[in-house]
Amino acid sequence: MSDYLTHFWSKRLHKAQEGLESNNFETYLVDTLTQAKETVLNVILPGVNPEVVAWGGSVTLSTSGITEALKQRKGLKVLDTSDPSLSKGQKQELRRQALLCDLYFTGTNALTESGQLINLDMHGNRVGALTFGPRHVVVMVGRNKLCVDVEEAMLRVKGFVAPANAARLKMKTPCVKTGFCEDCKSPERVCNTWTITEKSFPKGRIKIVLINEDLGL
Numbered sequence: 001m002s003d004y005l006t007h008f009w010s011k012r013l014h015k016a017q018e019g020l021e022s023n024n025f026e027t028y029l030v031d032t033l034t035q036a037k038e039t040v041l042n043v044i045l046p047g048v049n050p051e052v053v054a055w056g057g058s059v060t061l062s063t064s065g066i067t068e069a070l071k072q073r074k075g076l077k078v079l080d081t082s083d084p085s086l087s088k089g090q091k092q093e094l095r096r097q098a099l100l101c102d103l104y105f106t107g108t109n110a111l112t113e114s115g116q117l118i119n120l121d122m123h124g125n126r127v128g129a130l131t132f133g134p135r136h137v138v139v140m141v142g143r144n145k146l147c148v149d150v151e152e153a154m155l156r157v158k159g160f161v162a163p164a165n166a167a168r169l170k171m172k173t174p175c176v177k178t179g180f181c182e183d184c185k186s187p188e189r190v191c192n193t194w195t196i197t198e199k200s201f202p203k204g205r206i207k208i209v210l211i212n213e214d215l216g217l
Helices: 003-022 033-048 059-064 066-071 088-098 125-131 150-168 174-178
Strands: 026-030 052-055 077-079 103-107 110-112 117-121 136-142 193-197 206-211
Touching: 003 026, 003 110, 003 206, 026 033, 033 059, 033 066, 033 103, 033 136, 033 206, 052 088, 059 066, 059 103, 059 136, 066 077, 077 088, 088 125, 103 125, 110 150, 117 125, 117 150, 125 136, 125 193, 150 174
Parallel strands: 026 206, 052 077, 052 103, 103 136, 136 206
Antiparallel strands: 110 117, 117 193
16 A cells, blocks of 8 residues: 555545544544454453354455354354354344354445445344444444445435345345435345444443444445
8 A cells, every 4th residue: 555545544444533533432543454463362262251153244344353252162152143054034033042142243335434334234133233232332433434424324325335245135126227326115225224322321232343444244
């Protein structure tokens, strides 16, 4: 990465970090996904000392290697809601159980400079966990998720994230065919529940790992 881009993103992410911390989010700022993994496994995990962990769908998380590392931890119960060997019904039951875990991992669709998390969910498990249930939540955030305000964040989600995710998941929705949100009524619609997480409550319950790389969708 060139020096001027490093400088640009560093300034933007530091501003976002200030906003997040003023909103009671515990925030970590790192340069790479590898450093993010190390922060999670060597700093956050020992601090929380969970007995049960789970996660929601996140491209950033799945490419980080964190989930595989968690599965290898002795004495740690892992609720793997993405296990391909499970039926749809079994996955849905695990998603319900995950809402009572000690530590929950997820990504975010967008982040505002003032420190708000913007998400649009299909099942509602990710936004449900962000809102209430797990004792602690870790959110992995690549720099490409950063938006100026809520309006830009919502445009990002509907204009890019949702159609791209629908295509990634091989959904049979109009946006997969057109590349644009059609505000459809498809039974496989991925846009069902909006959340705007203004602050972490209690303070520090939600932990944000900001990463100075383009990651996920």
